[in-house]
Amino acid sequence: MQLRRRIESGFFKTLMILATLIIAGSLLMILYTIASKGMQSLTWDIISKVPEGGYYIGKGGGILNAIIGSLYISIGATVLGLAISIPIVLYVNIYAKRNSWLANITRLTFDVLFGIPSIVYGAFGFTIMVYFGLRASLLAGIITVTLLVIPILARAIDEVIRLAPTELSDATYALGATRWETSLIFLRQAIPGIITAILLSFGRAIGDAATVLFTAGYTDSIPTSLGQPTATLPLAIFFQLSSPIEEVQNRAYAAALILTFIVLIISLSAKYFSKKLSKHKI
């Protein structure tokens, strides 16, 4: 009996350590691959210049157009997504009755939307675009990516607001607060969760290629208005990696490195702000 339990315990412990090593190992391998191939091409030019003529066959320039384009799209989509998902989440949690029919349907909808692959959003965005006679543009890209991130934002924020104790609303109502004033308290309470949601959404938005493939277009210049097409980092990686020229392929890894770095910075700053802003959280 004792021996069997010891072996059992040892076996599962080994399994857990192994699983952890695989995950940590994969992350290191990914970082190593993009760093070793991309580092040599990661010059100041890559970050600070737009492609010059012949860039895609190995001549000078950089991918500033894609960096800026990706930032525009992911920031735009996250802001727009927040503006849509926060009211929905507040409605479901504060305005609708607890576990009401409408609230449950809304949550189910988000679960389904969450599972839809991004290429489907891309195709949907493309159809809408064609229907309205829009061309591939920054605006169309932002709208399509917004569709992609709304379920991410809404689910994550809903999760934290639901976790807030119901007695908190009893307390505000007892003080004579309206539902809107109560909503504000819940948002305050949920700040760390909202920041995590923003981070998730931003990471997904900046890294997704399929949604922007048909909708944002691709161009060598930095867009100056919402109606212009824009390059994005995932597509910059895709196009360069498909090149037979090694130098261009390496630039794809440099672009991947930049993308990873941006996500890393966002993660770390989100953690920092989340700590600062949640000092009053109960």
Added chain:
Amino acid sequence: MTFESPHIRVKDLNVHIGGNHILKNINIDIPDKKLTSFIGPSGCGKTTLLKTFNRLLDRNKDVQIDGQVLVDGENIYGKDIEVTSMRQKMGLLSQRPFPLPMSIYDNIAYGPRLHGTIKKKELDILVEHYLTATGLWDEVKDRLNGSAARLSIGQQQRLCLARGLAVEPEIILGDEPTSALDPISTQKIEELFLQLKDKYTLVLVTHILRQARRLSDYIAFLYMGEIIEFGPTEDILLRPKEKLTQEYVKGYIS
């Protein structure tokens, strides 16, 4: 037992939650500026009854409330009632303290701000007044801008009481307000309740008989959603008429 001009009068109140009959034909008068306790075993409906007084049950679905709750003679389940201002008349102290996610100062100032006091000077006075009234001022005066979440749980409960008092209620509802507290904090809350009796009508839900005895003027004993007996503290605890009350008070049922 009835009173001439009760602060709260409950008439033929029935509450169903999800098909269960939680409160059955409740009729009770809560006297003005006295402390009335609801006692009874877990699940007897005492908290539900308390929550019908400021309409906190409304938010749940499948809740059906029939009958009347008259506060100062006005039915709070009436058509024209404005729930927000009605609730403001009643402070609520829950089982565990729930400070708002903000500073100590802002917790107290929250209610007055909602209701139109915005001048810093007036708020300063209010904050000091209510923190003093709940014995917190000396403990927290140097960290008013610190987070309320950092206070001990006993301090948090007194903060919640101060926060409730700051909207100038007439009635204070306590839902087992000391059940999460240590003995010393409990004693402080109890002392506050005894002081508050002069100015406010207090309704307390408790499962601690000794606490009910120390604090209450009147006690209602609830069992399975019904009020079994209601009367002055001594009568209920020492000379109960009903057999169920006798058994509960002696500890045979709980």
